[in-house]
Amino acid sequence: MDQFTINLLFVGASFALYIGIAIWARAGTTSEFYAAGRGIHPVTNGMATAADWMSAASFISMAGLIAFTGYDNSTFLMGWTGGYVLLALLLAPYLRKFGKFTVSEFIGDRFYSQTARIVAVICLIVASVTYVIGQMTGVGVAFGRFLEVSNTAGLLIGAGVVFAYAVFGGMKGVTYTQVAQYCVLITAYTIPAIFISLQLTGTPIPALGLFGDTASGEPLLTKLDSIVTELGFNAYTTHHADTLNMVLFTLSLMIGTAGLPHVIMRFFTVPKVSDARWSAGWALVFIALLYLTAPAVGAMARLNITEMMWPNGGIEGGAVTTEQIENDPKYDWMATWQKTGLLDWEDKNGDGKIQYYNDKNETMLAMAEQNGWEGNELTNFNRDILVLANPEIANLPGWVIGLVAAGGLAAALSTAAGLLLAISTAVSHDLIKGAINPSISEKSELLSARIAMAVAIVVAAYLGLNPPGFAAQTVALAFGLAAASIFPALMMGIFSTRINNTGAVAGMLAGLTVTLVYIFLHKGWLFIPGTNSFTDADPFIGTIKSTSFGAIGAAVNFTVAYVVAGMTKEPPQEIKDMVESIRIPRGAGAAQDH
Numbered sequence: 001m002d003q004f005t006i007n008l009l010f011v012g013a014s015f016a017l018y019i020g021i022a023i024w025a026r027a028g029t030t031s032e033f034y035a036a037g038r039g040i041h042p043v044t045n046g047m048a049t050a051a052d053w054m055s056a057a058s059f060i061s062m063a064g065l066i067a068f069t070g071y072d073n074s075t076f077l078m079g080w081t082g083g084y085v086l087l088a089l090l091l092a093p094y095l096r097k098f099g100k101f102t103v104s105e106f107i108g109d110r111f112y113s114q115t116a117r118i119v120a121v122i123c124l125i126v127a128s129v130t131y132v133i134g135q136m137t138g139v140g141v142a143f144g145r146f147l148e149v150s151n152t153a154g155l156l157i158g159a160g161v162v163f164a165y166a167v168f169g170g171m172k173g174v175t176y177t178q179v180a181q182y183c184v185l186i187t188a189y190t191i192p193a194i195f196i197s198l199q200l201t202g203t204p205i206p207a208l209g210l211f212g213d214t215a216s217g218e219p220l221l222t223k224l225d226s227i228v229t230e231l232g233f234n235a236y237t238t239h240h241a242d243t244l245n246m247v248l249f250t251l252s253l254m255i256g257t258a259g260l261p262h263v264i265m266r267f268f269t270v271p272k273v274s275d276a277r278w279s280a281g282w283a284l285v286f287i288a289l290l291y292l293t294a295p296a297v298g299a300m301a302r303l304n305i306t307e308m309m310w311p312n313g314g315i316e317g318g319a320v321t322t323e324q325i326e327n328d329p330k331y332d333w334m335a336t337w338q339k340t341g342l343l344d345w346e347d348k349n350g351d352g353k354i355q356y357y358n359d360k361n362e363t364m365l366a367m368a369e370q371n372g373w374e375g376n377e378l379t380n381f382n383r384d385i386l387v388l389a390n391p392e393i394a395n396l397p398g399w400v401i402g403l404v405a406a407g408g409l410a411a412a413l414s415t416a417a418g419l420l421l422a423i424s425t426a427v428s429h430d431l432i433k434g435a436i437n438p439s440i441s442e443k444s445e446l447l448s449a450r451i452a453m454a455v456a457i458v459v460a461a462y463l464g465l466n467p468p469g470f471a472a473q474t475v476a477l478a479f480g481l482a483a484a485s486i487f488p489a490l491m492m493g494i495f496s497t498r499i500n501n502t503g504a505v506a507g508m509l510a511g512l513t514v515t516l517v518y519i520f521l522h523k524g525w526l527f528i529p530g531t532n533s534f535t536d537a538d539p540f541i542g543t544i545k546s547t548s549f550g551a552i553g554a555a556v557n558f559t560v561a562y563v564v565a566g567m568t569k570e571p572p573q574e575i576k577d578m579v580e581s582i583r584i585p586r587g588a589g590a591a592q593d594h
Contacts, residue, residue, distance in 0.1 A: 001398070003398050003401060006398045006399060006401070007147070007401070010399075010405055011402075014180075014184055014406040014409070018180060019161075019164055021177045042270055042275045042282055045266060045267075045282070045283075046279045046283040046285070047183075047282070048178040048179050049280075049286075051179070051410070052263060052418040053415070054185065054287060054411055058290060059189060059290070059407065059410075060138045060141060060384050060411065061473075061475075062294055062298075064383035064387060065473075066298035066299075067299065067301050067302040070236035071236065072239060072240055072246065074295065076253065077294065079249065079250040079254050079257070079479075080291075081288075081291060082257075083253060083254040083258050084283060086254060087263065088277055090494070091258055091264065092267040092277060092279070093277045094494045095264060095490070096270065098110075102265065102425050102430055103261045103265070104120040104121045104429075106490070106493065111499075113505065114435050116489075117434055123482075123485035123486050123512050124423070124426045125426060126481055126485075127481040127486065128423045128426075128456075128478070129460060131260070131262075131474075132416055132464075133460055133468075134473075135412050135415050135460075135475075136155055136158065136159065136412075136464030137464050137474060138408070138411070139154065139162075139413065141342060141385060141408075142154065142409045142412060143157050145342075145385070145389075145405075146405035148339065150340070150341070151342065154340075155461055158416075159461040163454060174417045175269060178418070181413065184407055185410040185411045186289055188403045188406060189290050189293060189297075189387075189404075189407055190206075190290075192297075192400050192403075193300075195394065195400065196297075196300050196301075196396075199394060207292045210295055210296040220300070220303065221237050223303065227314065228302070228306065230315060231310075231356065231358060232359075232360075232361030232364030242543040245545055245548050248552065249551075252483050252547070252550035252554075253479050255483040256479025256481075256482045256487065256550055258490075259482040259483055259487030259490060260479070261422045261426070261482070261486065262419045263418075265425070266279065266418075267280070301387075304393050304394055308330075321352050322353065325354065332392070340385075342380070342385050343380055344380040345379055346377055346379050351372065356377065358376070359375045387408065388404060390404070391404050416460070420456050421453065424450065424456065425449060427452035428445050428446075428452055432445070466529055468523035476547040477519055477523070477546065477547055479550060480515055480548070480549055480553065481515055482550070483550035484550045484552075484556070484557055485512040485553070485557065486508075487554060488508075488557035488558050488561065489561075492507070492558070492561055493579070494582060494583060496579075497579050498565055498571070499565045500565050500570060500571045503560075503561040503562065503566075503568065504561055507556075507557040507560045508561075510556050511553045511554060511556050512553070514549075515550055515553030520532070521534050521540055521546075522539065522545070522546035523546055
């Protein structure tokens with residue numbers, strides 16, 4: 001059986017499962033569509049939250065960014081994991097205790113203002129649409145390779161699949177679909193990692209293999225550092241990036257995680273307040289299974305790729321020949337990925353070899369001139385293909401490649417569905433029912449939610465055709481927007497009785513505006529290519545990249561909110577009492593002197 005047929009079997013079976021679950025768990029009421037009837041068990045919700053969280057950025061893109069940068073991109077792991085701790089401790093139980101369907105509804109009621117609710121909807125939609133662009137990017141990469149079609153065709157096919165099960169199932173269908181998707185994606189991620197760890201280090205646990213020895217007796221990371229530095233790249237295990245930007249980026253990811261509406265919505269689906277905290281704990285356990293493996297996947301893949309490009313023992317042994325790439329079966333993966341447009345090479349100097357090295361390094365430039373090289377000849381290696389190509393690079397069995405195909409698509413589709421649900425809920429429940437037509441019937445509200453989701457899918461698919469970066473980089477922009485707009489409003493809404501409606505609205509608008517403008521200055525206005533004034537390599541403010549600006553946007557939000565609130569009227573007493581009741585456990589009495 002050829003690889004294409006194997007891929008179709010795995011992907012087709014997984015899609016049949018997802019759509020079958022969506023039909024079985026189809027939402028019939030607004031409570032089921034928005035919050036799955038509030039009947040989800042904490043373990044089930046933790047697994048669904050993990051799938052909702054571990055998107056194309058985590059499954060497809062993160063290991064690739066770590067592989068080609070090394071230690072400095074460990075910020076993705078630290079920021080995203082730390083954010084869940086903040087979410088579990090500071091937000092999830094209190095928002096569940098409030099008892100509403102959506103984040104925007106909480107903000108509208110807490111700040112006693114329809115304006116605050118509408119501004120929250122705008123912030124939610126901007127962050128969620130940016131996030132879903134990254135997911136659709138991952139969908140296009142995965143479908144393009146495994147269905148052997150163009151990246152554009154793959155993205156459009158994926159959009160159709162999301163439409164089929166997210167529009168009809170609502171939160172109830174999405175929850176159980178995400179449980180199945182988690183099982184698929186974690187299996188697909190860990191099995192190839194185990195195989196590759198055994199190949200390189202003889203250790204079946206990838207996280208331990210990362211710090212183990214290769215067959216030659218040399219530690220894997222030491223060997224990798226030696227190889228990449230020989231080719232003019234930075235050492236894999238050392239810090240090279242700007243420290244200020246690294247700290248801001250990690251902080252932006254952390255508070256952005258705690259402010260993402262599609263994740264917070266998951267904690268509205270459990271029966272009790274304590275279940276919300278347990279859900280976050282279980283989500284961390286399920287997420288850790290992948291996040292402990294990702295650094296090993298990145299390092300081992302980088303070592304495999306580099307050794308394939310220099311198969312005779314480094315520069316002295318000579319680069320891979322074009323004849324090897326064309327005729328050696330272990331290089332078949334390169335020709336397959338070349339068809340997607342995400343991998344390419346060129347024999348620039350006509351010597352029949354493909355030299356892969358850092359042609360920006362001065363030492364390597366001198367060596368290149370001496371050897372007659374005319375630049376790096378691995379001209380395109382999209383970081384988003386690394387995990388999906390990893391089993392092929394390591395020459396693993398065809399069924400493993402098919403499993404990874406299903407896993408990559410599960411990761412991208414699960415988060416895309418959660419994001420689209422957050423968008424549709426904001427439009428139908430918070431905007432239409434909450435502000436425009438409060439008397440709308442439940443049937444009409446469900447219809448408007450599904451129409452809003454369909455429109456969001458079309459917009460996301462269109463923007464995904466020209467994303468502002470790799471999947472994980474695009475997702476990082478969304479985290480910055482959530483960090484700058486939604487997270488401060490939630491924190492002040494729960495922990496401060498002084499912030500009033502005027503302060504909250506001013507803070508959200510200020511945080512969102514400065515962050516969005518900073519992103520557009522670097523990524524293009526409305527992400528249109530060629531309209532940017534700066535790049536992340538040469539930022540507008542010091543060394544602060546657009547992906548790191550969310551932390552500064554959050555500081556602007558907090559500052560503006562407190563200043564404006566201090567200059568205007570205090571919230572009504574009933575609002576202060578409501579804040580206290582949310583934060584204080586039911587039944588707690590005053591402290592007694594003994």
